Amino acid sequence: MSLIKLDEKFLGTELREKVDAKMSVAVEKLHSIQEKSCVGSEYTGWWDYPQIYGFNLVKDVQAYINSLDVAYDLVLVIGIGGSYLGTRAVSSAMQHSYQGLVNSDKPLISFLGHHLSETAMIEVLDLLDERQPIVNVISKSGTTTEPSVAFRVVRKYMEDRFGKDEASKRIIATTDKDKGALRQVSQDLGYKSFVVPDDIGGRYSVLSPVGIVPLALAKIDVEALMEGAHQVFNELKSGDLNNHPVLRYAAARNVAYESDKRIEILSYINPKLFYVVEWWKQLFGESEGKDGKGLFPAGLAYTTDLHSLGQYVQEGVRNLFETFIHFDDASTSHRGAVEQQLKVPVSESNVDQIGYLEGKRINDINYGAMVATKIAHFDGQVPCVEIQAPSLSEKTIGALFAFFETACAVSCLMLDVNPFDQPGVEAYKKNLFGLMGKPGFEDLGQELKTRL
Numbered sequence: 136m137s138l139i140k141l142d143e144k145f146l147g148t149e150l151r152e153k154v155d156a157k158m159s160v161a162v163e164k165l166h167s168i169q170e171k172s173c174v175g176s177e178y179t180g181w182w183d184y185p186q187i188y189g190f191n192l193v194k195d196v197q198a199y200i201n202s203l204d205v206a207y208d209l210v211l212v213i214g215i216g217g218s219y220l221g222t223r224a225v226s227s228a229m230q231h232s233y234q235g236l237v238n239s240d241k242p243l244i245s246f247l248g249h250h251l252s253e254t255a256m257i258e259v260l261d262l263l264d265e266r267q268p269i270v271n272v273i274s275k276s277g278t279t280t281e282p283s284v285a286f287r288v289v290r291k292y293m294e295d296r297f298g299k300d301e302a303s304k305r306i307i308a309t310t311d312k313d314k315g316a317l318r319q320v321s322q323d324l325g326y327k328s329f330v331v332p333d334d335i336g337g338r339y340s341v342l343s344p345v346g347i348v349p350l351a352l353a354k355i356d357v358e359a360l361m362e363g364a365h366q367v368f369n370e371l372k373s374g375d376l377n378n379h380p381v382l383r384y385a386a387a388r389n390v391a392y393e394s395d396k397r398i399e400i401l402s403y404i405n406p407k408l409f410y411v412v413e414w415w416k417q418l419f420g421e422s423e424g425k426d427g428k429g430l431f432p433a434g435l436a437y438t439t440d441l442h443s444l445g446q447y448v449q450e451g452v453r454n455l456f457e458t459f460i461h462f463d464d465a466s467t468s469h470r471g472a473v474e475q476q477l478k479v480p481v482s483e484s485n486v487d488q489i490g491y492l493e494g495k496r497i498n499d500i501n502y503g504a505m506v507a508t509k510i511a512h513f514d515g516q517v518p519c520v521e522i523q524a525p526s527l528s529e530k531t532i533g534a535l536f537a538f539f540e541t542a543c544a545v546s547c548l549m550l551d552v553n554p555f556d557q558p559g560v561e562a563y564k565k566n567l568f569g570l571m572g573k574p575g576f577e578d579l580g581q582e583l584k585t586r587l
């Protein structure tokens with residue numbers, strides 16, 4: 136039985152039949168990934184990564200962390216896109232939302248290098264002042280502008296505060312095994328370093344050292360994360376693949392696209408999943424949005440967004456396909472791993488007119504709102520599927536990573552696009568080089584300035 140399930144009831148009969156008819160193609164595309172015969176096959180190192188490398192990686196990283204001779208209470212992750220989103224997805228979901236303000240034996244985790252906001256950088260420097268930081272700078276290419284700028288700022292801060300020797304013990308680099316400026320800097324300054332595998336692109340890299348090192352530093356259960364992913368990859372190696380939720384989700388997206396849907400909304404009812412959805416947006420956006428094709432990946436937080444964008448989803452342009460994501464019973468306390476429940480209190484007066492909810496768990500009301508929304512959206516011509524996972528944990532998030540990575544690659548192949556490149560991202564990067572005067576981009580810079 137699959138760890139993650141897919142409910143297709145509200146896809147509608149017509150689309151469900153179309154999904155059935157697509158399943159042989161989905162299975163064939165999965166096999167082309169497994170056999171490394173698909174387009175972009177040189178970047179399929181994420182497939183089955185837990186079994187091949189992941190569990191050993193976890194042991195190596197834990198051994199390294201146990202051998203650290205600096206104390207820390209803050210992990211600062213510097214990276215952008217696939218070099219930070221997976222880590223942020225897991226840490227936001229698993230740590231207390233007010234980590235740092237409530238009692239906890241776990242370090243705070245913070246992020247930089249994913250923007251160019253001076254104010255936000257200054258605020259992170261303020262935070263570093265309050266803490267004993269350890270820094271993990273992560274860039275596969277080692278040359279991305281945003282993390283390079285942030286790292287230069289933080290490196291100076293660390294060297295000024297701790298001196299070069301101790302700073303080099305508090306900085307860990309994760310980058311290409313031999314290419315790029317970050318590899319050079321870490322060799323020159325003696326940083327501990329980890330390698331981003333050649334055959335894994337940024338957005339598929341969360342289970343590699345890119346995610347495992349910072350998450351382990353933050354004392355998150357990375358072995359369980361790996362175990363969850365391993366379980367899903369294993370499920371996809373045999374059995375009745377025609378009915379496997381990963382492939383049915385990929386086929387449902389494809390069928391929705393062919394039925395003129397152009398936007399996929401990933402809806403969630405637990406605010407702690409915000410960055411899981413941000414991770415998903417990069418995964419599908421960079422993988423599928425090319426050659427003039429692809430569903431635009433959007434995220435909606437319910438019930439919050441029902442009071443802002445809900446009107447559009449119900450009655451705006453009918454080009455939407457919606458995927459709901461639901462974890463069973465997500466109320467475990469992140470302070471002590473003790474199951475906690477919260478019910479609507481009984482009240483003598485019913486002046487607020489919610490007496491009918493007395494004694495009900497908030498979670499049950501929340502799920503009720505999700506089901507109500509799903510039916511309403513289906514009735515408003517938005518075909519919907521629901522991804523159902525066991526209770527929120529490192530293991531289920533790991534399973535979800537494997538679920539979405541595989542579904543994304545299959546979905547792209549069904550659309551005849553390369554799931555593993557992102558040529559379109561270069562356009563803004565080149566323009567920025569031109570406008571900021573990078574050597575070699577002077578002519579482009581001149582030309583752009585005449586257009587301003």
Ligand SMILES: O=P(O)(O)OC[C@H]1O[C@](O)(CO)[C@@H](O)[C@@H]1O
Pocket residue numbers: 215216217218273274275276277278279282337338421557560
């Ligand atoms: O790890 P790097 O090389 O800094 O790249 C970060 C991100 O930038 C991109 O190359 C472009 O957005 C992503 O694919 C990647 O996740």
